[in-house]
Amino acid sequence: MSLLEVQDLTTAFMTGRGEVNAVEDVSFSLNEGEILGIVGESGSGKSVTALSIMGLLPSPPARIAAGQVRFAGQTLTGLSERQMQPIRGPGIGMIFQEPMTSLNPVFSIGDQIMETIRAHERLPQAQLRARAVAMLDKVGIPAAARRLDDYPHQMSGGQRQRVMIAMALACRPRLLIADEPTTALDVTIQAQILDLLMDLRDEFGMAIIIITHNMGVIAETADRVLVMYAGRVIEEAPAARIFDHPRHPYTRGLLECVPSLTEDRARLVAIPGTLPEPARRPAGCRFAPRCAHAEPSCTQAVPALESLEPSHTAACFRARELSR
Amino acid sequence: MIEAEDIPERREHRATLRRLLRHRLFVSGLFLFGIVAVVAALAPFITDVDPNRLSMRNKFLAPGGNWVFGTDGFGRSLWSRVVWGAQLSMIIGASVVALNAIFGTLIGAAAGYFRRLDTMLMRVNDALMAFPAILLAIAVTSVLGPSTLNVILALSIVYIPRTARIVRSSVIVLREMEYVQAAVAAGAGHWRILRHHILPNAMAPMIVQLSFLFAYAVLSEATLSFLGVGAVPPTPTWGNIMSEGRDFMREAPWIITIPGIALMVTVMGLNLLGDGLRDVLDPRLRIQQ
Amino acid sequence: MIRLATRSLLSAIPVLLIVSLISFGLMRLIPGDPAAAIAGISATPAQIAQLRQDLGLDEPLLFQLLQYYKGLFQGDFGRSLLLGKGVLAATAERLPVTIGLSLYAMIFTLIIGIGCGIIAALRQNSWVDQAAMMFAMIGISVPNFFLGLLMIILFAVKLGWLPSGGYIPFTENPWGWLQSTAMPAFSLALLQAGLLARITRSSMLEVLRQDYIRTARAKGLPGRVVIFKHALSNALIPIVTVVGIIVSLLLSGAVVTESLFSLPGMGLLLTQAVLNRDYPMVQGGLLLVTGFLVAVNIAVDMLYAVLDPRVRYD
Numbered sequence: 001m002s003l004l005e006v007q008d009l010t011t012a013f014m015t016g017r018g019e020v021n022a023v024e025d026v027s028f029s030l031n032e033g034e035i036l037g038i039v040g041e042s043g044s045g046k047s048v049t050a051l052s053i054m055g056l057l058p059s060p061p062a063r064i065a066a067g068q069v070r071f072a073g074q075t076l077t078g079l080s081e082r083q084m085q086p087i088r089g090p091g092i093g094m095i096f097q098e099p100m101t102s103l104n105p106v107f108s109i110g111d112q113i114m115e116t117i118r119a120h121e122r123l124p125q126a127q128l129r130a131r132a133v134a135m136l137d138k139v140g141i142p143a144a145a146r147r148l149d150d151y152p153h154q155m156s157g158g159q160r161q162r163v164m165i166a167m168a169l170a171c172r173p174r175l176l177i178a179d180e181p182t183t184a185l186d187v188t189i190q191a192q193i194l195d196l197l198m199d200l201r202d203e204f205g206m207a208i209i210i211i212t213h214n215m216g217v218i219a220e221t222a223d224r225v226l227v228m229y230a231g232r233v234i235e236e237a238p239a240a241r242i243f244d245h246p247r248h249p250y251t252r253g254l255l256e257c258v259p260s261l262t263e264d265r266a267r268l269v270a271i272p273g274t275l276p277e278p279a280r281r282p283a284g285c286r287f288a289p290r291c292a293h294a295e296p297s298c299t300q301a302v303p304a305l306e307s308l309e310p311s312h313t314a315a316c317f318r319a320r321e322l323s324r
Numbered sequence: 325m326i327e328a329e330d331i332p333e334r335r336e337h338r339a340t341l342r343r344l345l346r347h348r349l350f351v352s353g354l355f356l357f358g359i360v361a362v363v364a365a366l367a368p369f370i371t372d373v374d375p376n377r378l379s380m381r382n383k384f385l386a387p388g389g390n391w392v393f394g395t396d397g398f399g400r401s402l403w404s405r406v407v408w409g410a411q412l413s414m415i416i417g418a419s420v421v422a423l424n425a426i427f428g429t430l431i432g433a434a435a436g437y438f439r440r441l442d443t444m445l446m447r448v449n450d451a452l453m454a455f456p457a458i459l460l461a462i463a464v465t466s467v468l469g470p471s472t473l474n475v476i477l478a479l480s481i482v483y484i485p486r487t488a489r490i491v492r493s494s495v496i497v498l499r500e501m502e503y504v505q506a507a508v509a510a511g512a513g514h515w516r517i518l519r520h521h522i523l524p525n526a527m528a529p530m531i532v533q534l535s536f537l538f539a540y541a542v543l544s545e546a547t548l549s550f551l552g553v554g555a556v557p558p559t560p561t562w563g564n565i566m567s568e569g570r571d572f573m574r575e576a577p578w579i580i581t582i583p584g585i586a587l588m589v590t591v592m593g594l595n596l597l598g599d600g601l602r603d604v605l606d607p608r609l610r611i612q613q
Numbered sequence: 614m615i616r617l618a619t620r621s622l623l624s625a626i627p628v629l630l631i632v633s634l635i636s637f638g639l640m641r642l643i644p645g646d647p648a649a650a651i652a653g654i655s656a657t658p659a660q661i662a663q664l665r666q667d668l669g670l671d672e673p674l675l676f677q678l679l680q681y682y683k684g685l686f687q688g689d690f691g692r693s694l695l696l697g698k699g700v701l702a703a704t705a706e707r708l709p710v711t712i713g714l715s716l717y718a719m720i721f722t723l724i725i726g727i728g729c730g731i732i733a734a735l736r737q738n739s740w741v742d743q744a745a746m747m748f749a750m751i752g753i754s755v756p757n758f759f760l761g762l763l764m765i766i767l768f769a770v771k772l773g774w775l776p777s778g779g780y781i782p783f784t785e786n787p788w789g790w791l792q793s794t795a796m797p798a799f800s801l802a803l804l805q806a807g808l809l810a811r812i813t814r815s816s817m818l819e820v821l822r823q824d825y826i827r828t829a830r831a832k833g834l835p836g837r838v839v840i841f842k843h844a845l846s847n848a849l850i851p852i853v854t855v856v857g858i859i860v861s862l863l864l865s866g867a868v869v870t871e872s873l874f875s876l877p878g879m880g881l882l883l884t885q886a887v888l889n890r891d892y893p894m895v896q897g898g899l900l901l902v903t904g905f906l907v908a909v910n911i912a913v914d915m916l917y918a919v920l921d922p923r924v925r926y927d
Binding site: 447448450451452454455456457458459460462463464465466467468469539543546547550551552553566570573574577580581584587588591592595596 | 627628630631632635639640642643644750751753754755756758759762763765766770861862864865866868869872880883884887888890892895896899902903906907
């Protein structure tokens with residue numbers, strides 16, 4: 001049985017213009033120790049998917065309108081805030097995009113790591129401290145014992161993200177959700193953080209969901225990839241397949257956007273237009289207005305995910321003919 | 325040329341006005357304050373008894389019947405006294421607001437625009453703001469002597485530094501704006517820059533401040549006359565009426581409650597008005613106050 | 614931290630200098646002859662002359678000013694004409710009553726203000742929020758003396774639960790003090806409580822949107838830890854900056870509250886001094902109270918540094 005199963009997840013937000021689905025019919029599963037990459041432009045619904053799994057969306061305005069999330073055999077959707085608490089931490093840990101603002105500025109980092117452990121385990125103070133030092137050590141903070149009483153503002157962005165990782169892993173979660181973990185960091189630091197995540201996966205054996213808009217990050221880390229567009233999953237495949245044989249025109253466009261080191265600017269020309277707002281999505285295939293291969297029939301119905309090969313699905317009416 | 329500038333501005337004003345009239349707090353504030361203001365303005369027409377006419381035969385009459393609000397310990401009509409008190413409150417409040425608008429702007433703009441004046445003006449400002457407001461007001465009225473005019477002066481001395489500080493901080497921000505710097509580079513004079521480029525844009529926080537200030541002024545005036553250092557009795561101010569009513573709270577509580585409620589309605593109306601103006605004109609101010 | 618302390622102490626010096634100048638100027642600004650005004654209408658010319666001499670008003674202004682500062686440095690803040698004793702001694706006697714009342718009111722202010730603010734923010738836009746904000750609006754709109762009078766009418770006159778006046782010093786009878794000062798303290802507190810509730814609400818709403826609150830929830834911390842530790846500790850930082858303003862408002866309000874409930878504090882002393890034209894007392898008392906307030910503000914700056922490590926370490 002898989003560690004995480006998401007089935008037909010639909011998350012809706014109440015807005016001034018009525019309720020809109022930020023995420024629609026998202027399904028996927030994840031095995032122990034596996035790394036799943038979720039990729040898409042900002043606004044594609046990938047973060048909302050992660051926050052829905054964690055139950056961290058503010059409600060109202062957000063609500064899980066349909067579907068369910070099962071983690072280690074337990075159904076998470078419908079759990080109360082209090083029932084979710086023991087899951088967050090020892091079950092699923094999460095790190096965020098902005099290490100600069102994700103740590104509380106008025107408490108020392110040691111305090112913030114130790115309170116995480118304390119919330120889930122009964123340990124004497126000395127052991128708590130030792131665990132916190134050990135975690136900081138593992139994430140590569142030099143002189144960890146001395147940095148324990150430092151405050152977030154005394155650390156660099158990369159160090160703060162390391163602290164975030166230490167905090168998320170302090171209770172040995174079976175799943176780590178990393179929501180754009182490197183986006184806010186310098187390029188050199190990005191690689192270090194990704195290496196660190198891979199090392200820690202090998203050491204702790206947890207599964208990871210890595211959310212990013214950057215195909216390069218996916219290439220470095222993911223075993224399997226989920227591509228999202230306008231709130232829906234449009235393609236899913238093993239990472240190697242996605243890079244070799246993308247089947248959805250959008251995925252192909254994304255791959256052409258990967259910034260190369262030899263060129264100064266990312267070639268964003270590959271996909272004209274912008275992601276539609278959730279309230280103004282086109283009928284039929286949501287990508288059709290931006291798609292070079294769209295036909296009139298594409299706007300008639302929403303394409304379903306279709307299995308093209310074992311473990312490779314895509315939601316495009318023309319997937320078969322186009323990839324020939 | 326002038327017209328081309330004028331029309332979009334007027335359209336913007338109209339849009340602001342529409343947003344204000346849709347703002348629930350603003351409208352309820354306008355309603356409450358409006359009642360008091362109208363009553364105050366109509367004082368000579370809606371009262372038929374002199375607010376100071378004694379009538380010992382009619383003392384301590386409860387509200388109702390011929391005496392809408394009843395009478396006080398000297399048989400004076402409380403309706404007349406409270407209505408004329410409203411007029412006095414409005415006159416004092418409006419005068420303090422006017423003096424603040426003039427001198428607060430002058431001092432604030434001078435301090436914010438001319439760096440050389442800033443330190444000196446703000447030191448004096450800070451010192452005046454360091455005094456507890458009511459204590460300073462009492463001390464000043466005691467020096468000048470109790471009278472309506474002196475109450476206005478005292479309250480202005482207390483509040484102008486606060487207004488000046490608000491004007492100063494917007495002027496400092498605006499002074500660094502590119503379009504102002506461009507005007508400086510184009511050789512515009514200080515006066516022209518202040519009048520055309522800075523002050524019009526510093527108006528929003530100032531208008532918000534003035535509506536709250538009106539509330540403080542009405543409140544402080546009532547406090548001063550309640551303490552016996554405001555307008556001299558028997559001048560019908562709300563504070564004076566309540567002060568006189570203290571000795572008869574058991575027998576005639578209405579002498580206190582009626583002007584008290586009038587005072588509360590006025591202050592609340594102005595506070596709501598100020599909240600509404602702040603929300604619509606200057607959302608940045610929301611966190612302060 | 615030490616640098617911060619030195620900086621706030623240094624910035625207080627010019628303020629105090631100007632405050633003392635204003636206090637000095639007050640009595641000299643009395644229109645006409647200050648001595649005659651102080652002595653009153655019934656005084657004989659000889660009495661007025663005597664008073665003028667006693668107060669040093671016959672000396673050149675510059676000399677008066679030098680004498681004034683010389684006195685201040687020696688702890689001589691003038692002599693009260695009404696009480697016949699030093700202003701400093703009279704203040705030392707009366708100020709503790711005011712401080713006690715203000716502290717009591719401060720406790721009401723903090724509990725009601727922060728409590729309402731937090732509840733309103735946590736239930737934003739619900740009826741609880743609207744009720745709390747309506748209450749806050751009433752709080753900032755009811756004059757404290759009117760509220761005091763209403764409370765006297767209700768609790769002392771009608772119900773007879775609490776004494777309407779009469780001050781019991783804390784040192785004599787703490788329980789009696791708590792009872793006798795409850796109404797004054799509450800009526801004094803409501804304005805500040807209303808202000809604080811509004812500030813706490815908006816500060817709390819701001820903080821609840823922050824990323825670190827999401828982090829705290831993502832770690833599986835219990836709700837109370839998220840709110841009272843992570844949110845409140847940050848929300849309190851801007852609240853601390855208004856504590857100085859609140860103390861100033863409390864001291865202002867205490868003037869009226871003390872007169873209303875006949876509490877023998879600084880406010881009553883100064884009101885009586887004003888009504889009896891005891892200008893030396895007004896002048897010295899005003900200076901001392903303001904000096905006290907400046908000291909409170911310095912303490913608040915320090916407290917700010919304690920709460921916010923970003924300030925502490927800079």
